[in-house]
Amino acid sequence: RKEVEQDPGPFNVPEGATVAFNCTYSNSASQSFFWYRQDCRKEPKLLMSVYSSGNEDGRFTAQLNRASQYISLLIRDSKLSDSATYLCVVRWTGNQFYFGTGTSLTVIP
């Protein structure tokens, strides 16, 4: 079983749509959780950290369910500029970071 698993997509959604990505992780001792965004042929950039109580940043909402070892990212009112690959990242004890394979999103005009 992979340390972090994501549905690779692709997700093709119209502008203004709401889209959700899911991610599961294997290590119950995982400490920190993040969503990164990666544009084509560019480096990953931090989108948001994921906190136990859930957190929101504008149109983006992240949720963590430790019992189910599950993380989600919700994007509301999708913009063309949201088109990218979204990487789920989990940090284990011992400072090991594990990235998912990423979920590809294309927002269509």
Place this chain on the structure above:
Amino acid sequence: EAGVAQSPRYKIIEKRQSVAFWCNPISGHATLYWYQQILGQGPKLLIQFQNNGVVDDSQLPKDRFSAERLKGVDSTLKIQPAKLEDSAVYLCASSLAAYTTDTQYFGPGTRLTVL
């Protein structure tokens, strides 16, 4: 604030040749990471330094890969000899420290093609 610098940006070599990549992290960042990202996959951590010491190199193929960060600032990653399956983007990242919520900042990467 200057970001993480990497060079070269692109490198094409033949299998069995050697190659080296250089990374200069953000000033003041104690932690430095090297990742390998194969096309269609997420980045895989190769090695993590805290200042000039290795924190984790469990996924580094030590028979052919080596890395150093002698003065706790710049770092080099070397592959010797290269194999076809080493074709990937090599990403360097840095963070202020190694705390659990510390943000990693990535450089633009070096795209390696092994022929």
